[in-house]
Amino acid sequence: MNSNAIEQTLARRFHLERAPSFLARTASKAPIAFTRLKSAQALRGRSEAVPREAAFSIHVPLSLPFFSESWISGKFKSIAPATLGCAFLFDLSENPVVSLDTPFDSVRFYVSQAALDELSYDCGIRSPGGLHAPTFGGRDPVMYGLAQALAAAMEELGDGTALFADYVALAFHDHIVHTYGGVPAGVRTMRGGLAPWQVRRAQEFIDANLDGDPSIAQLASECGLSRSHFTRAFKQVLGMPPHQWRTKRRVERAKQLMQESLLGLVEIAVVSGFCDQSHFTRVFSQSEGLSPGVWRRLHHR
Template sequence: MLDLRRDLVCCVSSPFDCIRIDLPRAALDEFADEIGAATITHLNFRHGVAVDDAVLKNIGQSLLPAVEHPETVNHLFLDYISLAFRAHVATIYGGLNQPRYTKNQGLAPWQTKRATEMMESRLEGDISFADVARECRLSRSHFARAFKQSTGFPPHRWLQQRRVEHARDLLLKDKLTLAEIAVRCGFADQSHFNRVFLSHAGTTPGTWRRRHRSAPAYTPSVSSHLETACI
């Protein structure tokens, strides 16, 4: 971890790959204000000394697909990762005490309905985490916890599942090409559609379409189990 207020000198002896994440002071202040905590005055770490932090490592690894295919990333995913990163740094290195939430603190029924309706209406496009949280009259951090408690999935995973379900409907009912379905379901292109669909269904969209057009009607379910998804 590095303090960008100080002069930085880096000596590299061999090639390597890295992900750099800058965290502005304003982002920490915004997070503290959002959860009603005191402003973080400083971060407790040794400048330039490697930190063995499993959480930060996992956050970095989760961003690798976004780095490799930036055109395929949705705003909900990036907002969710940004929130997790700020919360971890603020708590572990900034000494911020976050409010304790009990396990039954999910969304109210009207909030669940509003959040899912908003995301359903934007299957073809993109939607920001902040917009959905605002509609539910919650801070982003509270909304993230409550949505997962109520639905079982983080918002971006729920949205991705619905896009795959919608794609399955179109694969059966319409004569659209795979590229056209990809666009209608909010995927960047057919390649992105193929990767995500494969991670959910275990097969490619084309193979799934051929197999199910000759089988009994497929009935999608929003509450179906969400397999590990490709971003």
């Protein structure tokens, strides 16, 4: 299933016109997906029934109110008033349905049991036999932080890259297996950073694909590592996750082109891997404190 199919399915299920979604490519057996569910007004009725599957969804409210009623395996279950910073775990094998009688704005995290198993194997930890929340709607500042980062990326063209979604998915998995899966924290079989040749190979691969969107799986494969180990090791050595390193390199390529070529800013944006000039201007200004045009006038050779 691709991100468009997920968007269409969830938009229909929650009676929305759009349900922006990111699809991570961290697991080969099943996806990890993130979806923004937002309605500024109350809707009639309930969400559509969910096909039973061995999977879980975690809903994190970004604003209040939140869903007030639910039905789990056909049985009514009230939802206590939510607070910002809380998270609601649903077992999708129980066909959860919610009432849509209030406005809502949340990020839905989806993960299958197959994805949990595969990524846990990659991490060298045991896979949880399922996910369980001690309190329905309990506080979870980590999930709230991830939800805010995803929501911000969904609002800005070019920020919701697949590499970013992959990175968030690995952080999401690492958190939920310990918080909701009962796996002891700090137990891993793989440690250490990247060897010099692995650093060079990762950097070369990113530079060669600045105008594309390689996955963490591809980068890890180039270095002969698992996805989760590569992500941790990359940040340990270079001080930032892969998607931020790629953005840094895109800015550096743009600066070189502005200094040494006569290309226009639109062409430089495309050659450097940005979606368009607007995306280029926003990212460059955040990085350098100046717009590309001003920076070029000050530094053009």
